Amino acid sequence: MQQSNAYIITFSVILTVVLGLLLSGTAQILGPRQQEAIALDKKKQILGAVISGDEISAMTPQEVNQYYESHIGATVVDINGKEVTEKDGVAVSAENIDVAKNYKLPAEDRLYPVFIYHEEGDDSKVKSYILPLYGAGLWDAIWGYLALDTDMNTVGGITLAHAGETPGLGARITTPEVQARYSGKEIFNESGELVGVQMQKGEGKDYSSEPHKIDGMSGATITGTGVNNMVINYLGHYKAYIESKKSSQAVAAL
Amino acid sequence: MSAETIEKAIEKKPAEAFLSKRRKKLVTDPLVDENPITIQVLGICSALAVTTQLKPTLVMAISVIFVVAMSNFVISLMRNTIPARVRIIVQLAVVATLVTLVSEVLKAFAYDMYKELSVFVGLIITNCIVMGRLEAFALGNKPYDSVLDGLGSALGYSWIILTVAFFRELWGSGSVFGLPVFDTVSGLFGPDFKLATNGLMVSPVGAFIILGLIIWVQRTKTGYVEH
Numbered sequence: 271m272q273q274s275n276a277y278i279i280t281f282s283v284i285l286t287v288v289l290g291l292l293l294s295g296t297a298q299i300l301g302p303r304q305q306e307a308i309a310l311d312k313k314k315q316i317l318g319a320v321i322s323g324d325e326i327s328a329m330t331p332q333e334v335n336q337y338y339e340s341h342i343g344a345t346v347v348d349i350n351g352k353e354v355t356e357k358d359g360v361a362v363s364a365e366n367i368d369v370a371k372n373y374k375l376p377a378e379d380r381l382y383p384v385f386i387y388h389e390e391g392d393d394s395k396v397k398s399y400i401l402p403l404y405g406a407g408l409w410d411a412i413w414g415y416l417a418l419d420t421d422m423n424t425v426g427g428i429t430l431a432h433a434g435e436t437p438g439l440g441a442r443i444t445t446p447e448v449q450a451r452y453s454g455k456e457i458f459n460e461s462g463e464l465v466g467v468q469m470q471k472g473e474g475k476d477y478s479s480e481p482h483k484i485d486g487m488s489g490a491t492i493t494g495t496g497v498n499n500m501v502i503n504y505l506g507h508y509k510a511y512i513e514s515k516k517s518s519q520a521v522a523a524l
Numbered sequence: 525m526s527a528e529t530i531e532k533a534i535e536k537k538p539a540e541a542f543l544s545k546r547r548k549k550l551v552t553d554p555l556v557d558e559n560p561i562t563i564q565v566l567g568i569c570s571a572l573a574v575t576t577q578l579k580p581t582l583v584m585a586i587s588v589i590f591v592v593a594m595s596n597f598v599i600s601l602m603r604n605t606i607p608a609r610v611r612i613i614v615q616l617a618v619v620a621t622l623v624t625l626v627s628e629v630l631k632a633f634a635y636d637m638y639k640e641l642s643v644f645v646g647l648i649i650t651n652c653i654v655m656g657r658l659e660a661f662a663l664g665n666k667p668y669d670s671v672l673d674g675l676g677s678a679l680g681y682s683w684i685i686l687t688v689a690f691f692r693e694l695w696g697s698g699s700v701f702g703l704p705v706f707d708t709v710s711g712l713f714g715p716d717f718k719l720a721t722n723g724l725m726v727s728p729v730g731a732f733i734i735l736g737l738i739i740w741v742q743r744t745k746t747g748y749v750e751h
Contacts, residue, residue, distance in 0.1 A: 278607040285614060289621045296625055300632040307635035434643075438576070438726035 309365070313338045318429035319400050319417035320387045323446050342400075343386040343393045349378045351510030357381065369402045369413065377507055384511065387417065398426045399515065401508050405500025408492040410434035412443065412500060418457070422516045425467060428452040430497065440493030448487060456481040457505055464509055466502035469494040550672040554680035556746065561684040562739045563748065566652040570644050571685045572731040578701045580640050581689035585682035587626045589675065591648050592657060595619045596674035599662040606663070615658045616649070623648045653677055688734045696725030 314326050344364030346354045364383035372380040389395035398417045410433035417426035430443040442448050455467045465482050473488035486494050560566045574584045598618050606614050627645045630638040657677050662670040698706025698721045706719040724730050
């Protein structure tokens with residue numbers, strides 16, 4: 271059965287239009303729900319830095335939103351730690367900043383959101399500062415949120431996520447087991463230098479007495495290095511902000 | 525055209541039973557004797573990739589069932605109008621549309637699953653089972669039969685990947701559908717007793733081993749020999 275070229279072209283055009291309409295229609299209808307799902311996922315990740323993953327997965331979406339509203343405040347700073355309220359005449363809000371997009375800009379032009387975890391309904395009683403992280407793993411992007419206690423030195427917790435690390439190896443950064451290793455570690459050394467928290471090569475060693483080292487992931491050294499770089503880079507970018515918070519607390523303590 | 529006269533001749537026969545013997549065979553054959561994974565060894569890529577846990581595997585299985593059955597149906601409906609020279613492109617367009625629909629729905633209603641399955645939902649497009657059934661069956665058969673054929677193949681695929689996922693999750697993570705089986709079992713034997721999980725099962729290598737074992741058991745039972 272040999273059809274004419276005209277038939278083939280007409281058929282293809284009609285098929286393309288029909289399928290195209292179908293797909294764009296679906297995207298239109300489901301769009302708002304997808305945006306909600308993405309926003310909710312982001313909130314879960316942010317909360318994951320300060321409360322346990324089990325607690326979050328036990329919550330309904332409404333509860334997550336509610337908890338987020340009543341416990342998380344946000345601000346945006348630049349590389350000098352100064353608060354930014356608008357950029358190019360447009361108001362900025364921490365929730366809407368795409369860290370991945372900002373990552374492509376030079377470090378000094380980026381906007382840095384800070385999420386502030388506070389007592390329920392009272393944003394003057396800060397419990398920790400949650401800083402977004404973004405970097406490169408072995409295969410693809412990795413990102414996360416690191417919570418700093420109010421001493422601006424102790425890591426309260428971390429959530430890590432990835433786009434395409436090897437399952438079972440680098441992808442283990444998303445497991446609570448690996449993330450728990452960060453809790454209680456310190457980012458400044460005794461002389462006040464920013465050293466971050468470094469995941470070590472090899473696995474199964476005890477680093478509980480070393481405040482800047484944590485156990486590594488066997489078979490995923492490059493992902494570990496990526497996480498290390500990401501943590502130290504972003505802590506560096508937030509350094510001015512961290513220092514300013516530190517000094518303001520020192521004043522308050524006097 | 526000759527195709528039309530054949531269709532008319534068939535229409536004159538008494539209507540075939542809704543689930544006649546032949547139609548049942550369409551569904552049951554691919555479960556064991558013509559299984560796409562173990563006999564035809566198609567769709568291996570996703571069978572290896574998504575089977576570390578049962579939950580994502582189940583979502584993957586449902587997605588594949590939907591895509592194969594629906595694409596078979598749509599292509600079969602259009603089979604007399606599809607220009608032979610561009611039929612592969614047409615099939616691909618239909619399959620890609622269906623897969624995108626699945627992916628969009630997952631993104632809206634099961635975002636966690638969407639993240640976990642990530643690229644593998646999209647890769648259903650290249651799952652050989654889908655295109656294979658379109659070429660081999662849907663292009664030459666009526667819509668209802670094609671749906672049954674698609675269901676059969678997809679179910680054959682599904683039960684295999686679910687079996688693989690069951691063993692991989694049990695041995696690799698010590699759980700079934702996220703329930704901690706190993707911890708519960710070892711708890712019965714006192715605090716010092718602990719069942720170890722096998723890290724190999726979490727990596728794709730584990731899927732190869734289990735898949736090999738399934739094929740071995742199945743071929744021993746059915747006496748299937750590759751020609």
